[in-house]
Amino acid sequence: MRILLFSGKGGVGKTSLAAATGLELSRRGYRTLIMSVDPAHSLADSFDLETSLFHGSTGDPLAIDKTLAIHEVNIQKEIKRHWREISSYVISVLRTTGISDVEAEELAILPGMEELSAMMYVNQFRREDRYDVIVLDCAPTAESMRFVSMPTTLEWYMKHIFPFQRGIMKAVRPLANRVSPVELPPDSYFGNIKDLFSRLDGIGELLEDPNITSVRLVTNPERMVLRETQRAFVYFSLHGLTVDGIIVNRVLPSEVTDAFFQEWRASQGKILEEIDSYFAPVAVKRVPLFTHEVLGRERLEELARSLYDGQEDPAAITRTEAPYTFIKTDGRYEVRLQLPFAAKGEIGLFKKGDELVVEIGTLRRHIGLPTSMASLTPGRAKLENRVLTVEMKET
Numbered sequence: 280m281r282i283l284l285f286s287g288k289g290g291v292g293k294t295s296l297a298a299a300t301g302l303e304l305s306r307r308g309y310r311t312l313i314m315s316v317d318p319a320h321s322l323a324d325s326f327d328l329e330t331s332l333f334h335g336s337t338g339d340p341l342a343i344d345k346t347l348a349i350h351e352v353n354i355q356k357e358i359k360r361h362w363r364e365i366s367s368y369v370i371s372v373l374r375t376t377g378i379s380d381v382e383a384e385e386l387a388i389l390p391g392m393e394e395l396s397a398m399m400y401v402n403q404f405r406r407e408d409r410y411d412v413i414v415l416d417c418a419p420t421a422e423s424m425r426f427v428s429m430p431t432t433l434e435w436y437m438k439h440i441f442p443f444q445r446g447i448m449k450a451v452r453p454l455a456n457r458v459s460p461v462e463l464p465p466d467s468y469f470g471n472i473k474d475l476f477s478r479l480d481g482i483g484e485l486l487e488d489p490n491i492t493s494v495r496l497v498t499n500p501e502r503m504v505l506r507e508t509q510r511a512f513v514y515f516s517l518h519g520l521t522v523d524g525i526i527v528n529r530v531l532p533s534e535v536t537d538a539f540f541q542e543w544r545a546s547q548g549k550i551l552e553e554i555d556s557y558f559a560p561v562a563v564k565r566v567p568l569f570t571h572e573v574l575g576r577e578r579l580e581e582l583a584r585s586l587y588d589g590q591e592d593p594a595a596i597t598r599t600e601a602p603y604t605f606i607k608t609d610g611r612y613e614v615r616l617q618l619p620f621a622a623k624g625e626i627g628l629f630k631k632g633d634e635l636v637v638e639i640g641t642l643r644r645h646i647g648l649p650t651s652m653a654s655l656t657p658g659r660a661k662l663e664n665r666v667l668t669v670e671m672k673e674t
């Protein structure tokens with residue numbers, strides 16, 4: 280199975296590109312599911328489907344073709360299905376603060392529930408071998424980052440906090456419930472968490488396996504959007520996910536010669552160059568700004584042709600190595616960088632803002648540094664088996 284995760288800043292075109300990719304995959308005969316992980320779903324809208332047909336449905340995948348289904352995770356249904364114990368406890372706590380029942384129910388939808396629910400489905404569908412490819416249409420960057428960091432956080436919680444907390448609660452509940460203004464969670468609450476966690480078992484490995492999961496970052500040729508894309512790239516790499524493609528959407532087509540767009544064209548040209556050099560060796564695709572909104576199946580198919588030209592298989596595995604990794608050993612930080620076979624020559628290293636720039640002969644790589652390393656400067660570097668290791672040190 281393959282998982283293709285589309286992420287990027289708000290409004291850049293994630294849903295349209297995920298939908299177009301799903302169509303192309305299904306045209307090729309893959310059993311495809313496009314799943315929306317964004318609480319503000321727009322997948323059905325993108326296909327221009329009768330939404331009443333969709334939202335009235337059970338919150339399960341809806342087949343729209345022989346090999347294509349779409350799935351908007353319905354959080355209300357998920358709460359009833361999976362989160363009952365947890366949310367009823369949260370609601371009971373919120374009620375004690377005097378807020379209304381409706382408000383309490385609204386607030387009991389905790390951040391992350393959507394993402395976790397989506398992950399449970401991915402895991403379930405994989406076990407059932409229901410689809411060949413799952414395309415994930417994610418919420419804007421911040422939430423999709425939460426999506427990928429969740430398995431690690433949960434694992435940590437389950438290992439270090441959960442047993443402890445559950446044990447303590449068992450011991451103190453009879454006494455505490457008599458004196459505390461807020462009822463402590465019942466043991467079934469912990470049972471529910473444990474059950475949820477077991478449903479997520481193995482999802483971290485799925486996301487980190489480059490033969491299964493690939494991240495496609497969607498961006499626009501604009502400075503502010505690019506900044507966020509760069510941060511997302513660092514974040515995904517840091518979490519062990521492989522970004523195997525950048526899609527620059529809404530590039531002004533060359534036939535637009537109107538004076539009004541001159542400045543736009545110049546700035547887009549410059550940013551497009553920057554994008555190519557920043558993300559190399561990850562492939563960068565460009566999609567033009569269309570004369571119309573991308574709405575409905577025909578328009579999505581047009582977008583798919585522009586993306587894949589009927590030639591390229593969106594599910595193909597093109598990268599199995601993270602372009603770079605960050606390591607901390609014995610309090611020392613290191614950046615490890617995969618270099619192409621041909622890289623030869625003098626190694627030049629310097630810092631530019633919060634980026635590390637590596638030059639070898641004609642090859643140049645920009646590496647966005649995670650916050651913990653941003654203030655460090657490059658020290659010694661060594662090249663071994665096509666891997667360049669750069670030591671980062673305090674100045």
Ligand SMILES: Nc1ncnc2c1ncn2[C@@H]1O[C@H](COP(=O)(O)OP(=O)(O)OP(=O)(O)O)[C@@H](O)[C@H]1O
Nearest residue numbers: 289290291292293294295529567568569571572573
């Ligand atoms: N290349 C394009 N040319 C013209 N219109 C486009 C193009 N790509 C996307 N659009 C339109 O831009 C709007 C936003 O696109 P889309 O919903 O795919 O973005 P998104 O990144 O999913 O947004 P959100 O962050 O809100 O989920 C839609 O109306 C879509 O039809």
Ligand SMILES: [Mg+2]
Nearest residue numbers: 293294317321
């Ligand atoms: Mg969207």
